[in-house]
Amino acid sequence: MEWFKYRLIILFFVISAADINASFRSEVYHAYISNNMELWKNVMNRMSSVENKSNDLILELVNYQYGYIGYCLRFNKKDEAEEYLDLMQKYINLLEKRNFRLSTIYAYKSAIYGFRLEYNILSVPFYGLKSIRYAKLAFKLDCNNFMAYIQNGNVQVHMPASAGGSIKRGIGYYLKAREILEKDPANTKENWNYINLLIDIAQSYCSLNEFSPAREIYEYILVLEPDFIYVRDNLYPHLLKKMK
Numbered sequence: 001m002e003w004f005k006y007r008l009i010i011l012f013f014v015i016s017a018a019d020i021n022a023s024f025r026s027e028v029y030h031a032y033i034s035n036n037m038e039l040w041k042n043v044m045n046r047m048s049s050v051e052n053k054s055n056d057l058i059l060e061l062v063n064y065q066y067g068y069i070g071y072c073l074r075f076n077k078k079d080e081a082e083e084y085l086d087l088m089q090k091y092i093n094l095l096e097k098r099n100f101r102l103s104t105i106y107a108y109k110s111a112i113y114g115f116r117l118e119y120n121i122l123s124v125p126f127y128g129l130k131s132i133r134y135a136k137l138a139f140k141l142d143c144n145n146f147m148a149y150i151q152n153g154n155v156q157v158h159m160p161a162s163a164g165g166s167i168k169r170g171i172g173y174y175l176k177a178r179e180i181l182e183k184d185p186a187n188t189k190e191n192w193n194y195i196n197l198l199i200d201i202a203q204s205y206c207s208l209n210e211f212s213p214a215r216e217i218y219e220y221i222l223v224l225e226p227d228f229i230y231v232r233d234n235l236y237p238h239l240l241k242k243m244k
Contacts, residue, residue, distance in 0.1 A: 104142075211243050
């Protein structure tokens with residue numbers, strides 16, 4: 001019976017870890033929807049304090065750091081963005097050494113170099129090329145990795161047309177990422193990445209003055225989350241003004 005007892009103990013810890021991870025995911029999602037970035041930061045700090053973090057937990061933390069850095073850069077909080085960018089880089093380096101889910105790791109490395117472009121426009125030849133390279137590597141390693149599609153989409157959307165960027169091509173990558181996520185309903189439930197991807201698609205359509213598909217996406221988001229502050233009070237009303 002000893003073996004059975006140990007199996008129960010192991011199962012208990014596996015279930016407990018899954019419950020904790022689900023709690024983190026839910027908290028971050030609701031922080032995103034309610035624009036409560038202090039809660040988002042609190043979740044990251046609690047995750048950072050966990051001892052003997054599993055690879056999966058580290059990668060989840062990296063995802064939340066990735067989202068928080070994007071928020072900081074959007075609102076010109078560059079010092080705070082740099083602090084979390086250094087932490088994200090540290091965890092990415094660790095997971096890369098462990099050879100853990102390299103397609104996703106390379107997707108995040110592409111994002112890191114993209115973020116670093118925000119600090120120095122003169123770094124484009126160096127960081128820009130590295131961002132492109134790692135986005136392509138992520139895709140090459142796993143053509144069904146939604147994050148690889150998102151990062152390739154980001155590269156295309158943010159790269160000047162003179163350098164080979166294409167918003168239309170970027171939308172194609174985003175739509176493929178959406179398709180992959182929506183194959184499994186669990187991927188779209190309380191997942192800030194999914195809602196953020198929908199926003200990226202809508203905003204990209206707006207950049208091309210294709211307002212009707214953007215409107216459809218915003219209205220779909222508001223069906224899913226009627227109280228999503230950023231879309232309800234900012235993006236959607238702004239789009240309706242443009243369409244008049």
